[in-house]
Amino acid sequence: MPKIILITGTSTGLGVATAVQAAQAGHTVYATMRNPQKRGALDAAAQAAGVSLTVLQLDVQDTASVTRAVDTVIAEQGRIDVLINNAGMGYVRSLEQAEEADIQKILDINYMGVARCTKAVMPHMRKARAGHVINISSVGGLVGQPFNEVYCGAKFAVEGLTEAMASYITPAFGIHFTAVEPGGIASEFANTVLEQVAQTGGMLEDEYLPILQKYISGSQNRQETGIYQSADEVAAVVMQVMALPQPPIRTRTSDWSEAFTSLKTGLDPDGLKQQSQVAEQFLN
Template sequence: MKKVVLVTGTSTGLGIAIAVQAAQAGHVVYASMRNTGKRGALDAQVEAAGVTLSVLPLDVQDTASIESAVETIIAEQGRIDVLVNNAGMGYARSLEQAEEADIQKILDINYMGVARCTKAVMPHMRKARSGHVINISSVGGLVGQPFNEVYCGAKFAVEGLTESMASYITPAFGIHFTAVEPGGIASEFANTVLDQINQTGGMLEDEYLPILQKYVSGSQSRQDTGAYQSADEVAAVVMRVMAAENPPVRTRTSDWSEAFTKLKTELDPDGRKQQALVVEQIL
């Protein structure tokens, strides 16, 4: 079935892969990004794949920008079947070292951006009594990790948002919610960890330094353990979730991410048992 799909954060990596694969699957795709002047990488992959899609400006930090993009799609297509909340950014810095402005930015993009975009599409999906919101989370939304407390905090919030909305909106209105939880994207590795640390003041000469150096060394060595997938591999999982008749509330994207989160997910891998229990005991 052809769906109208809105994807955020499509100027790089995973966002591009999701948009292109959705177009290859025959869907009507709106690829969005904060600055459409940075669409070059997307355009190149769209051309290479021989597909077509539309590009819209959408800044997840700007409610007016989000509403404008949603209104454009509704005017042109009459509906939005799938929202993929992909826009986000990583951050590696201890809470003690982090600048408050950086903390606010991570929370605003990674959590508030998801909330704003979801809020904007909800009236249209609710009217249609159908729809699917797919939130690109992380294993960091399930398991806290060293120097990632700010990032993990934002992703934990996305997980809570996803679970909560699935608990009552799905049974009442037929709108599904899924958190997709990859371990890491290989193509974006160079733009994480070291680069982010350097962009936010570099490695500080303090008591955290030896722990941080061990963390960075481990991040580099994990490239050979299966922790990092290609953007296309993760996008393929998103496509399977998008095509599912009864999509999961959460799903990991690799054997590594399954093993890493096993202690928290083994009893209820897809989140459906917890969803049913909440409905039974609260509604």
Template sequence: MGKVILITGASTGLGVSLAVQAARAGHKVYASMRNLDKRAGLDAAVTQAGVSVACLQLDVQDDASVAAAVAQIIATEGRIDVLINNAGAGYVRSTEQAEMADVQWVLDVNFTGVVRCTKAALPHMRAARCGHVINIGSVGGLVGQPFNEIYCAAKFAVEGYTEALASYVTPHFGINFTVVEPGGIQTEFANSVLKQVNETGGMLEDEYLPILQSYIGGSQARGDTAYQTADEVAEVVLRCMEAETPPIRARTSDWAEDLCRIKTQADPDGRKLQAKVMQDFLGL
């Protein structure tokens, strides 16, 4: 039986790949985005794949928008089996250079948006005693990286949020939680980083400039070694969704595994730590 899946941030990149692959696997997909005027990429991919996907408006920064989208799906389907919190945005800036308005935006899109959507879907999953919330995190949620401290802080928050929910909601209500940690997605990183830097004031002529140039150059040089296609990452997400016992966390490539190994080697999928927390705090 196909699942009812809500995907956020489905206008481009990974969101499009997730929608297409989930629909191709026989699931009922609701692909959402903040601005429906930007649905052309999704429509083209869906048409090319020969699948059917429902598209709806959902702005992860707007409580009312999130509530309305979830209510629409519940009214139509009666349930949401899987929520994939995919919407997110990168931010490359040193703390000294970052404008506080930008800091709040990064945290709101990447972390608070995850909370908003989960909060809206969770009561319906709890009533059904089943469901799966999959948060698209990053290796930046496990490993702090140069000029990414604000973005990494948001993704670290997603890690803690996912772990905490899994420690008590999963054993009591049968709802699974997973954070998927890509190392990067091809065709998006360099261009999006440079665009974002330019949109927030460009490369500032200060002592950080040569370090930033080194960082961007190194990221571009890693190329295919570090970055995957959106389709490859989507395949990992779907495997997590279809697993009988889903992982708490999952990297999506050998490069990502290698980068995070020092932190993850004792408990790669997070289930040992989940069991310890459940035992120590809840006696389960």
């Protein structure tokens, strides 16, 4: 059955791939981005795939912007079946070096952005007694990694939000919640990290420098381990999750991400056992 889908962060990468694949599957797609003037990559991909979709302005850091986008979809379609919280931002720097403004920005985009958008769709999904919120998380939401403590902290928060809402909203109102946990999206990792570090003050000449250089220089070796997937591969997992009548609370997107997180997820890979246990402890 065709669904009405709202996706955030669709100007690049996974957002573009997910929006296009959803449209190819016959769904009505509202692809959103902070600056619609940056829709070139999305338009080109949609044209190449022979699909159409609607682009809306939505800044996950602006509650009014989120509300406008959600209200527009509801006015035009009467419902939102799936919210895909994809908008996010990476950050590589030790907590000791990080500026507080940068920490606030990462938390605001990666966690508060998810919370704002989810809060906005909840009244409509609750009224319909149906819906699915898919949060693009990361293996960094399960396993802390070097120089990623600020980013991982935000993604851990997304995981907690997903689990907590699923523990009582799913059984009460039929709204599902899923955290999708990729390893990495294929890119020039080292160049991306260097660019981001440069934008936030550059490499500092301190005791962290040799460790950071080791982390960055090892990116080539990590590519050979299967850590990186294409945006299309991750988007295909999102589509699979969206199609399930009983979707998981969490899912990884590759063999590498399964292996990397196995010490955390081995006893309950999809999170459904934990969901049942929490409901039994607190709601029975």
